Amino acid sequence: MYQMLQYNLPVRVDKIDSLSVNKVAKGRIDLIVLRHMARQLLLTLLTMEHQASMMNFPVVYELNERQLCLHRIVFYRPEALHAEETLSFVGFVSGRQPTNDHTLNEELFQVDRQMLEKLKHIPGLLAYSSLELRPGRWYNLVMMQTLDVKANLKGIDMHQHAAYHLAPRTYDWIRIHSGIFPGGLSKNVPQLLKTKHYAFQHETNNFQMHEFVY
Template sequence: MLQYALPIQVDTIDLLTVNKVVKGRLDLMVLRHMACQLQLALLTTSQQVDMTKSPMVYELTERQSCLHRIVFYRSQVLHEQETLSFVGFVSGRQTGSDDILNEELSQADRHMLAKLTHIPGLLAYSSMELRPGRWYNLVMMQTLDVKANLKGIDMHQHAAYHLAPRAYDWIRIHSGIFPGGLAKNAPQLLKSKHYAFHHQTNNFQMHEIMY
């Protein structure tokens, strides 16, 4: 499932006072595993289908029946040994089930996947539910400038400002690079942000780390 990075608009943004554990290094281990699976899917799929078609969806089942979905947009660039950029989203869903909200998120997910096709520099997107309610998402791009185009999509703004604050207790966003490309699989973090939502006050707190 796609995760949405922008929190709701509020009058004040407080520094995170309770849980400042951003877990960047731990999250990076999972994101690196996802990058490895992405590369494996890239190599396997390229031998079976025409990878010039976009988007190309690939699904695999991880351990403990975790579904890992990978969408290739410009897979040919992923073969190159040049530095690539990435954004990793990690989120914790609120406890309890809201069927209406779940359906809204699913609809936003489907619409976003179609619109991402038109963003230059976007290479691939993968998502994996490591355990119930704990989503990891890896966005591969040529440069981090692509993030501005992602945020400009109307469906992204709707999901970020209206759906995510209702659906998640917290979101961690990691930005970084893959020196030497995907094949080397040695990601480096540049920046991490941790958002903790306060649903009763319609506010949130944020803690940021620069590496």
């Protein structure tokens, strides 16, 4: 289905006929944003290098990107991000449905706050960042030592609540990319391994899913 560029980037934009929304495969475009987030993560890491020994982790940074986009970075085990060895990542890209449900927004805020606290107990989790590129369009980058860490993430009760109860009420679609950074974060040449596309059906509180393997 795809022709390939260097770093396993898909060239064409293909339709996913099996989905009702989120029909376009945008791995290459998403990867551009995720690379930018990784670069910002590394630059922030370098600015705190001389203070790291005095810090208690996790540490949260908030950056103001262009057009007033807020980029939040949470470091859990930053020392591992310096390693020149392959690191793994998961990138979440989501499109929120328009809503003025203040109760839902408050629940999302509380779940997010509790999740950030629980994540610090997961071995192999290195950093987490989130960027609202434009209203309702969120990008999240999770850095980890290996993709095996995903199983620990999924086992968190708050993650299960967010995935199975909040997501169908909150999002129109989600793309979840899994991949690696060969040579470490400093190389910043991520490769996609697979992508899961989710399209939510709000009438039935259900979803459709399509998976690409690169």
